[in-house]
Amino acid sequence: GAVVSQHPSWVICKSGTSVKIECRSLDFQATTMFWYRQFPKQSLMLMATSNEGSKATYEQGVEKDKFLINHASLTLSTLTVTSAHPEDSSFYICSARDRGATPLHFGNGTRLTVT
């Protein structure tokens, strides 16, 4: 079945640095990818919708200059957390939808810890 690979699975960084998270669709082309954020014991909150070849659409309250999204190809979207702060520590999950298919396929998530 369709697989979405997310890398890294765990990252620890210092406050003020930037971290890039990659999301790849391994066996299908994803014109649209989604980035979610999950706080402990809470639901997934949609951050942005990433469209190949165009600017991402951010949800209300998500800072687009802080969470940079690039969807450079049909199989890769990246999320860069710029100038990270401890409050950015969270679990970030990407997902992608195969053309014509309805269930979203999810990556295994990235645990970001900012010290």
Next chain:
Amino acid sequence: AQSVAQPEDQVNVAEGNPLTVKCTYSVSGNPYLFWYVQYPNRGLQFLLKYITGDNLVKGSYGFEAEFNKSQTSFHLKKPSALVSDSALYFCAVRDDQAGTALIFGKGTTLSVSS
């Protein structure tokens, strides 16, 4: 606007007993409904979906869900729970007229005791 409600933070059942995890939804158009399961520090695994057709949907690992339009519900069920079913379960909805992103409920922790 789309929304999903999972009224129970936690459901506890004994192994071998039937389980139900509740979900209700609200959409403007026709709902596309999904259930996902999440294990600690992992992404989400797709269990089942309702798009159209039979109201009773069968999915992975023996799970099923029943779409009830009048009650706007999509409860997840399993006839006989396993300890390995213990995990966090998310109900999600997508409005067929409002874009492609999934909106998730807050999640329900299922705990199956032996």
